[in-house]
Amino acid sequence: MIEIIDLAYLRVGAANLEEAVQFATETIGLQEVRREDDRIYVRGDERDHDICYVQGGVEQHVVGFEVASDIALEAAFNELAGAGIDVEWGSEGGKADRRVGNFFSFSDPTGNKFEIVLRPHKSARRYFPTRDAGISEFSHVGLKTTDALRDERFWTTYFNIHPNDWIGDAGLLSFDAVHHRIALFPADKHGIQHINFQVDSIDDIMRSYYFLSEKQVHIVFGPGRHVTSGAMFLYYEGPDGMIYEYSHGVKIIEDPNYRPRQYPFTPEAFCAWGAKPDIPEFRD
Ligand SMILES: [Fe+2]
Numbered sequence: 439m440i441e442i443i444d445l446a447y448l449r450v451g452a453a454n455l456e457e458a459v460q461f462a463t464e465t466i467g468l469q470e471v472r473r474e475d476d477r478i479y480v481r482g483d484e485r486d487h488d489i490c491y492v493q494g495g496v497e498q499h500v501v502g503f504e505v506a507s508d509i510a511l512e513a514a515f516n517e518l519a520g521a522g523i524d525v526e527w528g529s530e531g532g533k534a535d536r537r538v539g540n541f542f543s544f545s546d547p548t549g550n551k552f553e554i555v556l557r558p559h560k561s562a563r564r565y566f567p568t569r570d571a572g573i574s575e576f577s578h579v580g581l582k583t584t585d586a587l588r589d590e591r592f593w594t595t596y597f598n599i600h601p602n603d604w605i606g607d608a609g610l611l612s613f614d615a616v617h618h619r620i621a622l623f624p625a626d627k628h629g630i631q632h633i634n635f636q637v638d639s640i641d642d643i644m645r646s647y648y649f650l651s652e653k654q655v656h657i658v659f660g661p662g663r664h665v666t667s668g669a670m671f672l673y674y675e676g677p678d679g680m681i682y683e684y685s686h687g688v689k690i691i692e693d694p695n696y697r698p699r700q701y702p703f704t705p706e707a708f709c710a711w712g713a714k715p716d717i718p719e720f721r722d
Pocket residue numbers: 578580621632634683
């Protein structure tokens with residue numbers, strides 16, 4: 439069993455790096471960390487970076503997960519290799535550009551790319567954005583899946599990942615007490631579906647709602663409150679069609695007897711307040 443202890447970073451392909459970073463800093467409220475070659479790094483917490491934008495498209499999307507030790511990293515590599523999954527150690531250049539001690543990569547059955555990493559750097563300076571959106575941390579990622587039950591089985595078989603609720607077949611999965619760290623999202627191809635940043639309060643969500651509306655940013659869903667995690671949320675669309683989310687108040691599951699709940703795939707199951715996700719299934 440591979441013990442993931444944290445989300446490390448995302449790598450996100452951008453058709454226009456300048457546009458992606460301008461949106462990240464001026465609209466989302468992230469801080470630009472550095473520029474190297476065809477990469478620009480941004481963050482909203484104590485990590486060295488939360489997102490590394492890379493010149494390209496969805497083929498560049500990667501989710502990084504952290505394990506606790508070099509022994510755990512090697513055991514993880516061997517476990518996946520032993521199960522017949524293609525795994526590949528990272529190069530020296532790859533380690534340097536990711537700011538990690540070591541890593542290897544693999545893909546899930548849908549074709550999403552992942553990296554298991556050791557000792558990702560923290561920043562020695564506090565996060566200091568140019569726009570105060572109230573961001574406290576990068577908390578979860580939405581992942582497209584062509585078969586949610588199959589991909590959930592993949593995560594629960596090899597990793598300390600478990601479902602905390604389902605909406606239809608889509609699992610809300612976690613490796614720790616936070617209600618979800620991965621939200622599976624049924625789709626016809628692979629890719630990161632949304633990127634979540636926690637904010638300090640409902641006031642931050644509502645301030646951003648008016649800020650984004652005034653800037654004519656496409657609001658995809660919300661403001662609302664998830665029935666499953668209890669988090670209040672706002673989803674909006676950035677460059678390359680990437681969806682970003684602010685949320686506050688996600689459930690921390692401390693009850694050892696907690697059992698995942700099955701909800702139907704309906705708008706009501708996504709929002710307790712009545713907001714409808716702007717996705718094809720729910721368009722009138
Ligand atoms: Fe989310």
